[in-house]
Every structure is written in structure tokens, then in C-alpha cells.
Amino acid sequence: MSEDRIRAAARAVEHQKQWFQQLRTQAAEGAPIALVNADVPHEIFRALDIPYVVNQWWASIIAAKRRGAESLEALRSRGLPDQSLQYDAMPLGEQLLPEDRRPWGGLPRPAFAVAERHGDVTQKVFEQWSTGSGAAGETEVFLLSRTAADPVPDRWWELVPHRWEEAFGAERIDLLQAEILELTAWLEERTGRRLDRQRLAEIMRLSNEQAEWNRRTRDLIASCRPCPVPVRDVIPAVMIPQWHRGTRWAVDAARSLYEEVRERVESAAAAPGPETGSAEERLRLMWIGRGLWSDLDLYSRFQQSHGAVFVWSMYLAIAADGYIRYGEDPLRALAARFTGITxxxxxxxxxxxxxxxEALSHGVDGVVHLVADDTPGAAFITEELEGSGIPALEIRANNADQRSSAAAGIPERIAEFLRSRVSR
Structure with missing residues (x-):
């Protein structure tokens, strides 16, 4: 595996920096911007030309720039918890930092903050955006409902592209569709804009095309030995375009990632040797859970010492399987896209x-599962993996809070896991 950063990752990061500065300029000129959680139907904001920042992406930037601990400390100084759902809360604390400590110049004050009620704490965090006790004080908040499925469909990834009514059930989709209409009217009233359904249909078409490219990339990586690209580069190369779903740039970025991976595979096949990484990949690993933003080097750290390569993260895989929704009604297809994402x-x-x-298709020898405090049922995931013959290590820590990940001793626990449980 080459140590050189893949071009798709470098281009995506550069694009995101430029885009964020443009967003800051728009906000300074009076344009309303939105802060949205990852489980919110972003496509509505794009169709209404409302610039938006994804809460989890911004938390990842705060963590990567080593501003996470002080952002959380800023919350604690206001009497708010700093040890619960840090990934959701960190952007709230970043608003309280001194100007020179805020990453990339800081997130402009959002006019709107929107999230799904997937837990009491998330709702409480987002309510703080409107109260003023945590940060903005002039931000309006909209919360979507969280629903559950019963019964659960088998092999959902085969159903969701076209048979999503069967996968999620009409009642769940009905509720979210009604709430998307309510959210749309709420935004229209505040911005004076009107939703163009034809534009929404085009946004859905482009985002489906993007997902198809992601699926090709995921399947190509799964089939290749050794892994042609490092996970730490795949994450930004796929996730930054995810936050721009429904644009031609995002589709082109997804296609260029696939083409670069294919180019590496073909190059390795034509000239196999040490530079391809084959001598270094003795074990294949899977990382379940959110990215460890404050220590992305972790994903390559065990290659030299143990010949262990992380070949999988949820980001490319969910971009491949989780977002494709075909249908004549773009609004209902959008509701189906977000009904079951969590x-x-x-x-x-x-x-x-x-x-x-995914573990079986990628031929992994072991799984590291980072379990957050809002992640239910980790034991059932471990049971499923172990039952498939794949050893799994559970580590309970917050991915964005460096204090939490340091206390968990993540590198040491992975090293011991490799020594004691993972082998050919």
C-alpha cells in the first residue's frame, strides 16, 4: 500500500476548505445557513439553496485540529455536560472558543439547526442552539421524529434501492414524508424560497448516480488483495462528497475515486512487487464505528508492526449500500432514504x-468496534461476527473526544487483540 495520499482525498479536502470559506463569506453577507445532523434530509436544503454544514463533519474538523477538549471544556464552564454525546455537542462548544482558537475561522452562527430525535440527549444538545446558554441564541431549531421497525427485513441492502416500501414500511415513510413537508414549509416561510420538485428530482438522480460509483469502489476494494488504498484516505475521499450529495461535483468526485482505485489495482497487477504492499498485508482488519478523527494515523500504525491493514470503514460501505433510492416521487424517495439510516x-x-x-466480502481477519455511548446493541454485532468466525474487539470510547479515546488505550488494546486473537 502506497504511503502517498491518494489524489481523490487531497482534492476533496482542498475543495472542502474552499467551500467552507465561501460559506463563511455567504454568512457574512447575510445569507442564512443551516447546521444539520447527518441523519437529516440534506437534499431539501440543497433544493432550497440554503447552505448547510453537517454537525458531525464539523465535529470531525474540531477534533482533527485538536480543539475538541477545549470546546467541551467551554460547555462545562456553562454548566453543560462534557462527557455525553460529545460528537453532537462539540460544535456547540466551538462557538464559545476565542476567535483565534476556532478551526478554519470558526462556524458562522447558523440560522437553523435541524436534527432527528434519535435520543433524549441529541434533542437536548440541539435545543441549546436556540436557548443562548450554550452558543448562538438566535438559531431556530427543528426536530424530526425517530421511528423503529417491526418486523425487521432480512438483507435490507438488497431491498432499499427499489423496494424501500417493503424494507421500511409505509407508516414510517409516511411520517417522515409529512415531517419533510413540514420542514420545507418552515424553511420556505423563513427564507421566502419555494421548493422546486423538479430540482429535487434532479438532486435525487445525481445522488443515486454518486451512490452507484461508491458501490463500484467498495466492491473493487473488497475483491482486491492487497488493499489498494489506505482507509484513512478513503474516508475523506468518500465522505466529503457525501456532504455535497446531489451535485455534479460530488458525482465526479465519486467517479474519480473509483477510477483511481481501479488504476492502482491495474498498476499492481501489471508490476507486482514490494511497492504494492503485498508483503505488508498479512492481516485484514475492519473498523466498525465512527472515525477516530484525532488520530487518523491509527489506521496505518499496525501495518509495519503486525502486517495488519484496515481495509474497511463504514463510510464507503454505507455510501454504497445505504443511500440509493429510486422512485418516481422524489419527496417520498427522500423520506425512504432517511427513514432507516440509523x-x-x-x-x-x-x-x-x-x-x-461486509466483513465476509472483504475477507477480514478481525474487527475493531468502537462503541459510542449512543450506540445500542454492540453485543449483538459482536455475536453476529463471532458466529461468522470473525474475532471482534469492542472498545468503548467517544471517537471525537481525545480525552475519552486516550483513556480507553485504543492502540494498546488493538495490539493485544492482534497478538492474542487475530491470526491466519
Whole structure:
């Protein structure tokens, strides 16, 4: 595996920096911007030309720039918790930092903050955006409902592209569709804009095309030995375009990632040797959970010492399987896209069955599962993996809070896991 950063990752990071500065300029000129959680239907904001920042992406920047601890300390100084759902809360604390300590110049004060009620704490965090006790004080908040499935469909990834009514059930989709209409009217009233359904349909078409490219890339990486690209580069190369879903730039970025991976595979096949990484990849690993933003080097740290390579993260895999929704009604297809996104990643048996499928298709020898405080059913995921013959290590820590990850001793626990449980 080459140590050189893949071009797709470098281009994506540079694009995001430029885009964020443009967003800051728009906000300074009076344009309303939105802060949205990852489980919110972003496509509505794009169709209404409302610039938006994804809460989790901004938290990842705060953590990567080593501003996480002081952002959380700023919350604690206001009497707010700093040890619960740090990934959601960190952007709130960043608003309280001195100007010269805020990453990339700081997130402009959002006019709107929107999240799904996937837990009491998330709702409490987002309510703080409107109260003024945590940060903005002039931000309006909109909260979407969280629903659950019963019964749970088998092999959901085969159903969701076209048979999403069957996968999620009409009642769940009905509720979210109604709430998306309510959110749309709420935004229209505040901005004076009107939703163009034809534009929304085009945004959905482009985002489906993007997902198809991501699926090709995921499948190509799964089939290759050794892994042609480092996970730490795949994450930004796929996730930055995810936050721009529904644009031609995002589709082109997804295609260029696939083409670069294919180019590396073909190059390795034509001239195999030490530079391809084959001598270094003795073990293949899977990382379940959110990215460890304050220590992305972790994903390559065990290659030299143990010949262990992380070949999988949820970011490319969910971009491949989780977002494709075809249908004549773009609004209903959008509701179907977000009805079960949390189930697919975090709620067994949805998540457990999917992770086992991905582990087997990628031929991994072991799984490291970073379990956050809002992640239910980790034991069921471990049981599914172990039942498939794949050893799994659970580590309970917050991915964005460096204090939490340091206390968990993540590198030491992975090293011991490799020594004691993972072998050919």
C-alpha cells in the first residue's frame, strides 16, 4: 500500500476548505445557513439553496485540529455536560472558543439547526442552539421524529434501492414524508424560497448516480488483495462528497475515486512487487464505528508492526449500500432514504447482519468496534461476527473526544487483540 495520499482525498479536502470559506463569506453577507445532523434530509436544503454544514463533519474538523477538549471544556464552564454525546455537542462548544482558537475561522452562527430525535440527549444538545446558554441564541431549531421497525427485513441492502416500501414500511415513510413537508414549509416561510420538485428530482438522480460509483469502489476494494488504498484516505475521499450529495461535483468526485482505485489495482497487477504492499498485508482488519478523527494515523500504525491493514470503514460501505433510492416521487424517495439510516448503521439486527456481510466480502481477519455511548446493541454485532468466525474487539470510547479515546488505550488494546486473537 502506497504511503502517498491518494489524489481523490487531497482534492476533496482542498475543495472542502474552499467551500467552507465561501460559506463563511455567504454568512457574512447575510445569507442564512443551516447546521444539520447527518441523519437529516440534506437534499431539501440543497433544493432550497440554503447552505448547510453537517454537525458531525464539523465535529470531525474540531477534533482533527485538536480543539475538541477545549470546546467541551467551554460547555462545562456553562454548566453543560462534557462527557455525553460529545460528537453532537462539540460544535456547540466551538462557538464559545476565542476567535483565534476556532478551526478554519470558526462556524458562522447558523440560522437553523435541524436534527432527528434519535435520543433524549441529541434533542437536548440541539435545543441549546436556540436557548443562548450554550452558543448562538438566535438559531431556530427543528426536530424530526425517530421511528423503529417491526418486523425487521432480512438483507435490507438488497431491498432499499427499489423496494424501500417493503424494507421500511409505509407508516414510517409516511411520517417522515409529512415531517419533510413540514420542514420545507418552515424553511420556505423563513427564507421566502419555494421548493422546486423538479430540482429535487434532479438532486435525487445525481445522488443515486454518486451512490452507484461508491458501490463500484467498495466492491473493487473488497475483491482486491492487497488493499489498494489506505482507509484513512478513503474516508475523506468518500465522505466529503457525501456532504455535497446531489451535485455534479460530488458525482465526479465519486467517479474519480473509483477510477483511481481501479488504476492502482491495474498498476499492481501489471508490476507486482514490494511497492504494492503485498508483503505488508498479512492481516485484514475492519473498523466498525465512527472515525477516530484525532488520530487518523491509527489506521496505518499496525501495518509495519503486525502486517495488519484496515481495509474497511463504514463510510464507503454505507455510501454504497445505504443511500440509493429510486422512485418516481422524489419527496417520498427522500423520506425512504432517511427513514432507516440509523437502523442500518447502529440497530441490530439491521446493523449486525450488514456488518457480517461486509466483513465476509472483504475477507477480514478481525474487527475493531468502537462503541459510542449512543450506540445500542454492540453485543449483538459482536455475536453476529463471532458466529461468522470473525474475532471482534469492542472498545468503548467517544471517537471525537481525545480525552475519552486516550483513556480507553485504543492502540494498546488493538495490539493485544492482534497478538492474542487475530491470526491466519
Amino acid at each position: 437502523d442500518q448503521l447502529y440497530v441490530p439486527p439491521w446493523s449486525a447482519q450488514w456488518y457480517a456481510k
